[in-house]
């Protein structure tokens with residue numbers, strides 16, 4: 001079914017116009033049901049050849065958050081520790097192994113066999129897209145996000161993906177109910193004319 005009507009202005013406000021990147025969190029939990037609901041929306045977003053290279057580790061326990069915070073930049077440690085959950089958006093550089101069932105109508109795996117650089121490029125592109133879908137899904141469900149790339153990727157890979165070296169971290173994102181006191185003034189968003197061309 002294709003979309004026929006724009007979503008409501010209230011939804012656009014919630015997902016885009018009024019949504020912010022939060023640095024602090026209210027003391028209000030996020031349930032496993034909510035986490036699964038985020039995933040179930042996110043997974044419907046498109047990826048090349050339906051490849052789904054994103055691999056998601058949801059750090060919810062104090063232990064897991066501490067392990068992740070230990071890998072985070074100094075200014076991000078508290079943002080990991082105090083959030084109800086912080087997800088590692090990882091990416092599987094061997095995502096092509098799953099293509100026989102994820103994209104069954106052609107032999108898409110053969111497009112990527114033996115092509116390490118091409119796979120890494122595709123994993124980065126499509127897992128980043130999935131990370132973006134994840135944030136928009138979380139916002140659609142009434143949650144807030146705080147994305148972060150300030151961490152030591154080698155440390156995260158060692159701490160969380162040691163048994164699966166084909167999986168590496170892309171970015172991390174705290175999720176919960178944002179503390180309005182924790183945000184900076186909104187930074188400028190360029191007008192259409194600045195970075196767009198219609199040919």
Ligand SMILES: Cc1cc2nc3c(=O)[nH]c(=O)nc-3n(C[C@H](O)[C@H](O)[C@H](O)COP(=O)(O)O)c2cc1C
Pocket residue numbers: 019020021022023076146147148149150151171183186187
């Ligand atoms: C991929 C990515 C990485 C980011 N890394 C960090 C980070 O390491 N630390 C941090 O405090 N904010 C980080 N941010 C937050 C951005 O600075 C923020 O999203 C941007 O300034 C827009 O803020 P706004 O959504 O409140 O308008 C990151 C955002 C993204 C999308």
